[in-house]
Amino acid sequence: MKNFFLILLLIGALQSNAQMYLTKTGKITFTSKTPLETIEGVNKSVGSLLDIKNGRLEFIVQIKSFVFDRQLLQEHFNENYMESNKIPRATFKGSVTNLAAINFAKDGEYKADVAGTMNIHNVSKEVKNTGKIIVKGGMITLLCDFSVVLADYNISIPGAVKDKISKDVKVAVNCVLSQVK
Amino acid sequence: MNQKLKYLLIAVAVILIAAVLVWKFVNKPTTDYAGQKPEMSYSFAELMKKIETDTSNMKDKLIAVNGNITKITKDSNSVRLEIGSDTIMSSVTCDIDARYIKELANISEGTPIDIKGIVSEVTVDPESSFGNTVALIYCSLNKK
Known part of the structure; x- marks a missing residue:
């Protein structure tokens, strides 16, 4: 009898994993463009999770994993703007709200409406956005572009460089999720 | 006149060197760790x-x-x-x-x-x- 319940528990655990898709190597790029300078930071260690049964969607972004092409930019980004030693990560917790419109069993591109709470620099905001979900060969790719107004998240830009950094930065999300075994 | 020209050339050289140093500092690429021994x-x-x-x-x-x-x-x-x-x-x-x-x-x-x-x-x-x-x-x- 005890074994029977253990088997039931195991089957339940396997079924709950079967609907989960995850990556820890997702990519987020942010771009600040002004007439004086274009700055791009890329983070390729983004954690992302999608539960295709209920639409639960999560992103975890380790701020220190953003990489720049210049040392000075990297230092300023971590020390002056994002204070990554104090606030090491940004998160999004929400869901895909039009789940019925997406057929995860069939390869294709689907429009995805997403809503949830984004936390950057210890400031939480409710956000809504539309992105794209690509289902192909058992993998799920999440694509989304949006803007972040730095002042909304208490990220201040020193006067000396205010003409070189855009007040709102463009963010591009590209995460390829595979099924949790 | 020669003395003035000399000072002017020195000033230009100093400004040029400073500009190159600032440019190098601002545009220094991120550290290359491939040649370093892991801790x-x-x-x-x-x-x-x-x-x-x-x-x-x-x-x-x-x-x-x-x-x-x-x-x-x-x-x-x-x-x-x-x-x-x-x-x-x-x-x-x-x-x-x-x-x-x-x-x-x-x-x-x-x-x-x-x-x-x-x-x-x-x-x-x-x-x-x-x-x-x-x-x-x-x-x-x-x-x-």
């Missing part, structure tokens, strides 16, 4: 065991990890991989330094690798769906 070396299992009890003195350090590649993600200008095990969610993520992507052209999932990189984050949360994670950036092969 610590671990097998994947050793590293996962260590972070369960002690994550001190790890962040921003150059470490080497050897283990099996469980996932490779490639796109037009980047390669990142995960070192781990099929039986646990915990893993080490490696963002390969763009300068060394060519060195890793022939890697494949399921094969062993010895890699080094800067620890950008250590996340210990066994309750999370993501498991424990050590994130490395500026990764390159650990050549002994």
